[in-house]
Amino acid sequence: MDILRFATAGSVDDGKSTLIGRLLFDSKAIFEDQLEAVERTSRDRGTEYTDLSLLTDGLRAEREQGITIDVAYRYFATPKRKFIIADTPGHIQYTRNMVTGASTADLAIILIDARKGVLEQSRRHAFLTTLLRVPHLVLAVNKMDLVDYAEERFEEIREEFTSFASKLNAADLTFIPISALHGDNVVSRSENMPWYQGSSLLHHLENVHIASDRNLVDVRFPVQYVIRPHNATSQDLHDYRGYAGQVAGGVLKPGDEVTHLPSGLSTRISAIDTFDGPVEEAFPPMSVTLRLEDDIDISRGDMICRPHNQPAAAQEIEAMVCWMADTTKLQSRSKLVIKHTTRTARALVRDLQYRLDVNTLHRDESATALGLNEIGRVSLRVTQPLFVDDYARNRLTGGFILIDEATNGTVGAGMIVDAR
Incomplete structure (x- = not known):
């Protein structure tokens, strides 16, 4: 199963934390004691519904002020895919937190309040996600229940945002009308919006294609650590020399010719090792250990690449x-x-x-x-x-x-x- 990292962004009180709580709740990704605590807190506040935003707003200041301050990471999985969520703040004074959360994201969800439409903050978040080269962008028009699930309102927001996005480098843009509070189009299709023919948000997250987003052309292997057992008992381990790191680009296979930087010396890959044993190929974002045919002076911070394709x-x-x-x-x-x-x-x-x-x-x-x-x-x-x-x-x-x-x-x- 592959992993989809996605970040949420939006203006204050657009429902980011509620949306994530709804995803976790409807996909059965929370424990009973967590749900009981949230229900108890919601009752104490006198709310007539379970406040699912409490599942992510963990800091006391966040709960007291009703805003998201820090980047909250949450994890859940479905039979199709694993997910890592970064719930990022909407305030402009927490721009650095949003940059942190979106920097590793494969997809970004920008929430817009259907009543308020595209705000200055919405445009700022869209620009930041495209600046950070997040490959996929989902515009979730939230609180559709408060505009009577009107198709006209959804189309107005879509046209306005599409016009703004034409100035940005947004490669893949998807619009989904939702109600995070009631669950419309979040995990399952909504009966309240029969005019919407697209998929639910979770279905889109499960099926969006991310494998081709990573650079599989330019081989880049930054060396993180040189593995050289000094207390090895067997002869094979005594002679072992491997270079560990995370593949940052391209596809590596045993027998491939590679070049070491900064020396410029070339050699070939003799084997690729992982924690679970040798593999026949390595690609982003795998963490592997390369063994080379020749002894080259390689240390942390060096780069392994192709002879005719170098950074x-x-x-x-x-x-x-x-x-x-x-x-x-x-x-x-x-x-x-x-x-x-x-x-x-x-x-x-x-x-x-x-x-x-x-x-x-x-x-x-x-x-x-x-x-x-x-x-x-x-x-x-x-x-x-x-x-x-x-x-x-x-x-x-x-x-x-x-x-x-x-x-x-x-x-x-x-x-x-x-x-x-």
């Missing part, structure tokens, strides 16, 4: 950066640590080209710094070459994080636009 070995990087620190700002001459795949280096901010208004898409070229939750295009100079691809080509080798040298805290996330 750029770059020290000059242009990237879109989301700043996540509330105590410092990103500005010219800032010195930071950059972590790209398994490689770590020091970086100098050469220039802030512009700050982007994620609500209007306006570029402020007069900006001199990026503050908390702000996004801009930045030029970096790195102390040693990083083996990178454009983020649009490969999200794993095109993304990085920035770390404060003094606190060792993550202060920024970047998406590479150009490198040389």
